Amino acid sequence: MTQASRDWWRDAVIYQVYIRSFADGNGDGEGDIAGLRARLPYLRDLGIDALWINPWYPSPLNDGGYDVADFRDIDPRFGDLAQAKELLDEAHGLGLKVLLDIVPNHSSWDHQWFKEALAAGPGSPERARYIFRDGRGPDGALPPNNWRSVFGGPAWERVTDPDGTPGQWYFHIFDVSQPDFDWENPEVRAEFLDILRFWFDLGVDGFRIDVAHGMVKNMNGPDLPYDESGLLDRPSIADHPFFDRDGVHEIYRGWREVADSYDPPKLYVAEAWVEPAERLARYLRDDELHSAFNFDYLKSAWTAADLRRSIDDSVSTLASVGAPATWVLENHDVERVVTRYGREVTASGTGHAGKAKGEVDVELGTRRARAAALLMLALPGGAYVYQGQELGLPEVLDLPEESLQDPVWERSGHTERGRDGCRVPLPWATSGSSYGFGSGGSWLPQPDGWGELSVEAADGEPASMLSLYRDALRLRRSIPSVEPLAWIDATAEDVLAFQRGRGFACVVNLGAAPVELPAHREVILASGPLDSDSRLPADTAVWLAV
Ligand code: NOJ
Numbered sequence: 001m002t003q004a005s006r007d008w009w010r011d012a013v014i015y016q017v018y019i020r021s022f023a024d025g026n027g028d029g030e031g032d033i034a035g036l037r038a039r040l041p042y043l044r045d046l047g048i049d050a051l052w053i054n055p056w057y058p059s060p061l062n063d064g065g066y067d068v069a070d071f072r073d074i075d076p077r078f079g080d081l082a083q084a085k086e087l088l089d090e091a092h093g094l095g096l097k098v099l100l101d102i103v104p105n106h107s108s109w110d111h112q113w114f115k116e117a118l119a120a121g122p123g124s125p126e127r128a129r130y131i132f133r134d135g136r137g138p139d140g141a142l143p144p145n146n147w148r149s150v151f152g153g154p155a156w157e158r159v160t161d162p163d164g165t166p167g168q169w170y171f172h173i174f175d176v177s178q179p180d181f182d183w184e185n186p187e188v189r190a191e192f193l194d195i196l197r198f199w200f201d202l203g204v205d206g207f208r209i210d211v212a213h214g215m216v217k218n219m220n221g222p223d224l225p226y227d228e229s230g231l232l233d234r235p236s237i238a239d240h241p242f243f244d245r246d247g248v249h250e251i252y253r254g255w256r257e258v259a260d261s262y263d264p265p266k267l268y269v270a271e272a273w274v275e276p277a278e279r280l281a282r283y284l285r286d287d288e289l290h291s292a293f294n295f296d297y298l299k300s301a302w303t304a305a306d307l308r309r310s311i312d313d314s315v316s317t318l319a320s321v322g323a324p325a326t327w328v329l330e331n332h333d334v335e336r337v338v339t340r341y342g343r344e345v346t347a348s349g350t351g352h353a354g355k356a357k358g359e360v361d362v363e364l365g366t367r368r369a370r371a372a373a374l375l376m377l378a379l380p381g382g383a384y385v386y387q388g389q390e391l392g393l394p395e396v397l398d399l400p401e402e403s404l405q406d407p408v409w410e411r412s413g414h415t416e417r418g419r420d421g422c423r424v425p426l427p428w429a430t431s432g433s434s435y436g437f438g439s440g441g442s443w444l445p446q447p448d449g450w451g452e453l454s455v456e457a458a459d460g461e462p463a464s465m466l467s468l469y470r471d472a473l474r475l476r477r478s479i480p481s482v483e484p485l486a487w488i489d490a491t492a493e494d495v496l497a498f499q500r501g502r503g504f505a506c507v508v509n510l511g512a513a514p515v516e517l518p519a520h521r522e523v524i525l526a527s528g529p530l531d532s533d534s535r536l537p538a539d540t541a542v543w544l545a546v
Contacts, residue, residue: 009206009267009290009382010324011481012049013473014099016386018332019056019078020064021425024438031425033079035438037087039428040094042455046390046466047473050097052208052269054332056084060110062177063151063407064332064423066101066210067108071195081202088203097205099267104192105214106178114179118159122168129188130179131171131219132159143169146223147241151175152411173214173242175407183215183251196258196266206259206267212283212292213272216247244274252288269293277317284323291382294326298334301347302368304494304510308487311379315485324381329372330389336422339395341368353395354408354417362394364539370468370527371508371541375496377472378506378543380485385469388426391453392465395421396444403445420444427454471525475543479504491516495536499546508541520544 017036025034033056043051055065056078065075074080079087091098107114113129120126122134135158136142143156150173157176161167170179181188196207221241252268259266270283270292277296283289294314300306314325329337335353340346342365343358369392376383399420401409406418424444429436430451437446451457458464483501490497494511497518504524509515514535522545523530531537 006264008049008097011380011382012097013047013377013383013385013476014050014052014269015043015046015048016331016384017051017053018064018387018423019053020061020443021423021437022387023426023428024434024440024442027438027440028077029434029438029441029443030077031437032077033074033083033087037083037090040087040090040096044094044096045470047470047476048096048385050099050205051091052099052384053101055101055103055210058110059108060177061405062108063175064405064419066103067106067110067175067178068103069108069110070112071102071107072198085202092203097267098203099206099208099269100199100204101210102192102195102207103210104181104183105211106172106174106180109177109179117170117179119162121161125187127168128185129182131182131217132168133171133219135169139166140168141166144171145221146226147171148224148226149174149176149411151408152413152416171217171219173211175411177407180217181215183217183247189251189254193254193258196255200258200262200266204266206269206290208269208271209289210271212252212270212289213244213248213274214242215251216245217242218245244272244279249282249285249288252283256287256289267291277313281317281321281323284318285321291323291326293328293331293384295328298328298330299348301345302341302372302510303346304490304496304508306347307375307510308496311485315380318381325379326382326384327376327379328384329369329376330386330422331384332386332423333419334422336393336395337372337389338362338365338369338392339397341365341372342394353419353422354406360394360397365394366392366465367528367539370465371510371539373465373468374472374525374527374541374543375506375508377476378479378498378500378504380481380483380500386422388422390466390469391426391455391458393424393426393453396424396447397421398447399424399444405444424450427451429456430454468525468527472543475525488518491518503545505544505546506541507536507544509536509538512538514538517542517544518546520546 020031022031023035023039025032056074057068058070058075059065059067116126133144134140147155149155156169158169159167172178218241268289270289297310300310318325339360342361406420408416408418425437425442427435427450434442435451458466480501486499488497492515497507499505514537517534524543526542528540
């Protein structure tokens with residue numbers, strides 16, 4: 001194996017499969033492994049390098065599967081281990097790598113360990129795998145401190161002891177059904193090393209690590225000064241008691257040893273909402289994780305100044321630890337980019353879907369999302385594409401309230417709709433049962449007209465988002481990946497223009513008026529029609545041979 005093929009991930013495009021909403025093979029209204037296997041040729045033809053599959057473990061799905069009841073199995077609604085093995089073999093046969101999602105900060109309350117913890121009582125080794133504390137006040141009736149769940153409400157829940165009396169409290173950063181593990185406990189550490197090996201031995205190529213900046217906590221930390229607690233908010237105070245604590249790095253050094261014991265080595269991608277970029281870079285040191293989502297980029301406004309700052313920051317800071325930058329516009333937690341870029345405010349404060357209000361111009365958002373795709377895919381490093389992004393799906397903003405499943409909806413007292421709007425099952429066909437998603441409907445309702453955005457409608461249609469992604473992913477392979485980004489002095493303030501090597505340039509017009517293109521030999525790809533050969537309209541990007 002050459003160094004270049006060991007380093008495949010450095011400029012890879014990784015496609016995110018939200019399995020419950022991707023494709024339904026057995027007609028029960030939920031996506032599954034069978035559906036995904038049937039669509040692998042679609043993914044190969046799209047031109048991506050790898051898949052990242054959201055959690056598929058047994059789970060009550062209180063938080064879309066991020067509440068894991070058994071880390072070494074697959075939920076029957078998605079398939080079984082034998083099917084998973086077949087999926088891995090088939091994907092590898094098509095030249096696609098496969099990453100899973102590991103959720104080390106917490107389990108489901110349906111996990112065997114948590115059931116044992118409740119049954120065993122205070123002070124037991126079973127309780128020591130989680131974070132149980134006595135309450136405050138005379139009867140212990142008050143939570144141990146004022147910390148809040150990022151889904152809303154307190155981060156503590158009181159249990160009822162087996163004899164029916166009120167007992168201790170357990171800590172949960174997320175939903176009440178997601179108790180946090182105690183990572184000070186060596187048994188928890190050993191358990192996760194074993195889980196990693198379990199999946200690596202099955203053939204999985206790596207993991208996306210959920211809440212990679214969680215796990216290590218200072219449970220003696222002070223009460224926190226809350227104003228409004230936002231979902232997945234980055235730590236906004238120094239020395240946060242449960243996010244981005246220095247102790248987490250030692251865990252990753254151990255995980256890296258496991259990854260490197262395989263040939264080829266396995267890969268880790270951090271989901272870490274930390275800032276500034278220097279803090280993120282610490283996760284990507286040589287002996288820790290390989291790569292991380294660039295949420296600073298995702299949250300940036302659609303302005304040349306914001307994006308350029310984010311690009312420069314990311315590239316230079318990550319280079320200081322030898323890690324490539326990555327680029328991401330969407331995932332299953334944030335508002336779809338077609339919608340976000342169609343709003344008056346295009347920056348995303350917390351990155352959180354379901355919060356933004358106000359008018360959306362989907363046509364404008366789509367034009368910008370097309371330009372943003374060419375920008376992202378021309379930048380040096382890796383990129384992520386969330387399922388349906390390649391179809392230009394908008395956020396579904398009007399899901400009926402009774403269909404909402406994100407725990408954010410309940411925990412926010414029905415003030416935030418949560419993230420279901422970006423999780424609506426994919427349209428594969430122009431018509432028919434759930435627009436080709438499956439034969440038995442879809443677990444979240446699809447809006448009318450969803451079929452017009454389907455793969456069938458977009459396929460072979462030169463002006464479709466799908467054709468743009470296919471062309472860009474194919475042509476991207478000829479952009480010299482070793483060449484760094486070199487900014488070209490742009491003619492206008494609202495323009496981003498850069499070269500990658502001597503022959504390739506990308507120019508994006510984020511302003512309101514058309515601009516002159518720099519000298520070039522040929523337009524390789526354009527996100528929208530050009531005024532003439534040398535003028536780039538507003539909200540349009542081009543790849544040029546120069
Ligand atoms: C981040 C995941 O992306 C999100 O969907 C989940 O709710 C939280 N982590 C908790 O696991």
